[in-house]
């Protein structure tokens with residue numbers, strides 16, 4: 119399988135060297151080489167909570183069962199996700215249980231200053247008291263340094279829990295975390311979002327989609343464009359997907375139902391699987407068989423049609439519409455072309 | 470037409486897991502909940518219309534195994550068309566596994582000497598990727614030696630990837646009568662459409678029944694990859710209480726059309742010409758469909 123992302127293994131810092139100044143000279147150099155302006159997403163949490171697994175499953179297409187063999191992370195692993203020209207970010211997978219926030223010698227400034235989102239992963243199958251305490255100190259420290267950070271809590275590994283247990287744990291965790299923030303009298307300043315996740319289903323992709331969306335300044339414009347498109351073409355639901363990590367970066371403003379989302383998101387898997395086999399040219403630099411002509415149509419037996427079309431290099435429009443609306447597909451193709459052009463304008467580099 | 474298929478191997482080798490994934494729409498993770506099979510579980514799987522696979526999933530705990538070789542010997546081993554023997558590649562009781570396998574072959578030779586034998590070296594996902602080829606080569610050589618006088622086919626398998634589909638496609642392929650007639654027709658169809666490749670899938674399992682290829686392709690594992698991908702998507706659709714009827718995928722280098730074909734099959738046509746219209750392809754497929762119905766539904 120081809121790598122579907124660019125990894126910066128050279129950016130890894132050996133664990134032993136992380137203290138006292140992990141982001142000394144070298145880190146400054148890196149920023150100039152391209153980490154600048156790219157939102158950074160940190161994966162933090164206790165050891166074995168599932169951070170590396172999430173990174174591998176979402177961004178490297180690792181099959182979830184293979185994560186059983188992952189070794190504990192001993193140094194920060196940075197990967198740069200450069201999907202389309204503007205939607206790029208770097209994911210930093212941190213080793214668990216490091217006393218970043220409390221160790222005065224540690225360069226928290228360097229870590230948090232450029233961070234767009236901090237994802238704190240809590241293993242819901244484990245005892246999570248310590249994790250909650252840890253989350254609290256981490257959030258306070260990060261907020262102090264960079265009040266712009268989005269705080270995201272993944273209540274993770276919920277695949278092993280019954281629906282009741284999921285709800286109970288979620289309530290318990292949310293309550294404790296928010297109570298701690300309230301005790302610190304920061305409830306008006308710090309927003310924290312919570313997600314139930316598992317690498318064994320779509321939930322991790324959905325959660326990551328939401329996290330990424332907050333980091334895309336063009337989101338409202340994209341949503342507007344999608345709204346115009348769906349009303350012009352009588353589409354039921356439309357998503358703009360990044361096909362590389364299979365994350366949706368925008369959808370129209372109608373509510374998302376999980377089943378439609380799964381149909382659309384898994385459609386991309388089929389298109390890429392088949393494209394990788396039959397659609398690879400000699401100089402396919404994406405390694406995906408995904409190019410400007412990539413398109414797909416699937417007719418379902420419930421009177422619906424799934425429609426997919428390339429939008430920009432790594433972005434795809436995926437839409438669900440009624441069979442009778444698809445009959446006028448010339449009109450749809452035309453509108454999608456207009457949508458493509460509009461999206462390209464949105465992402466045009468500003469002078 | 471019923472074909473008796475024996476599934477054997479020691480307990481927790483993965484027999485029930487694989488049959489549940491291929492025939493009962495389980496996903497790999499669901500198999501973790503399976504309990505040990507008690508005695509023999511029979512299931513009848515209709516395949517391609519009239520071919521019925523009569524699967525005997527034989528619980529592999531020692532006490533059951535012993536019965537199969539003694540009191541139930543004839544009952545179990547007579548009229549077998551295919552024996553599938555599953556080996557856990559990481560088994561810690563290798564010599565016992567081999568002893569049981571040899572006993573099994575002995576009984577097969579006695580009661581069903583014409584049976585085809587498939588040995589699946591299973592749970593390959595537990596072996597590091599770079600060692601898989603070597604481990605499998607070594608195992609299959611061992612098995613060939615042990616199976617002297619019988620022609621056996623060995624496959625490396627895992628429920629976590631497409632290898633399962635390759636092995637099971639080979640197994641069902643060996644059971645389809647008149648396959649050569651079917652293949653000749655598929656060749657013709659491929660010529661007629663000027664397609665690079667045409668692949669015929671069984672519709673419930675997405676196992677590959679046959680294919681015709683006019684343009685060589687570098688990836689010999691492509692069919693099972695597509696089986697796996699389509700089957701996963703089928704399961705995704707089931708969650709929304711729907712199914713796909715047809716799929717069209719293209720980019721600047723190719724166009725692929727998947728459509729319902731005869732009542733039990735789907736066909737996939739691959740064209741190098743990405744501009745071919747879905748309507749034209751639909752007409753080709755409809756014409757061929759009626760022609761094929763007679764060959765694909767098996768009569769005896």
Ligand SMILES: Nc1nc2c(ncn2[C@@H]2O[C@H](COP(=O)(O)OP(=O)(O)OP(=O)(O)O)[C@@H](O)[C@H]2O)c(=O)[nH]1
Pocket residue numbers: 163164165166167168169170171172184185186187188189190191192212213214215274275276277278315316317318
């Ligand atoms: N059941 C279940 N297990 C998971 C999930 N995500 C990760 N795991 C398992 O959790 C274990 C630890 O995963 P890692 O990703 O190595 O954890 P980590 O947070 O990176 O750990 P450190 O690197 O030590 O900080 C592995 O055995 C994974 O298979 C999940 O969603 N569900």
Ligand SMILES: Nc1nc2c(ncn2[C@@H]2O[C@H](COP(=O)(O)OP(=O)(O)OP(=O)(O)O)[C@@H](O)[C@H]2O)c(=O)[nH]1
Pocket residue numbers: 478479480481482483484485486487500501502503504505506507527528529530591592593594595626627628629
């Ligand atoms: N890693 C891995 N585990 C597998 C694979 N196939 C099956 N398993 C696991 O092996 C365990 C036992 O599988 P079963 O299918 O119940 O085994 P069985 O051969 O039917 O066992 P008996 O019914 O006792 O004879 C289950 O937990 C499966 O999830 C595989 O390819 N890889």
Ligand SMILES: [Mg+2]
Pocket residue numbers: 169170171189190191211212213214
């Ligand atoms: Mg890790």
Ligand SMILES: [Mg+2]
Pocket residue numbers: 484485486504505506526528529
């Ligand atoms: Mg069993």
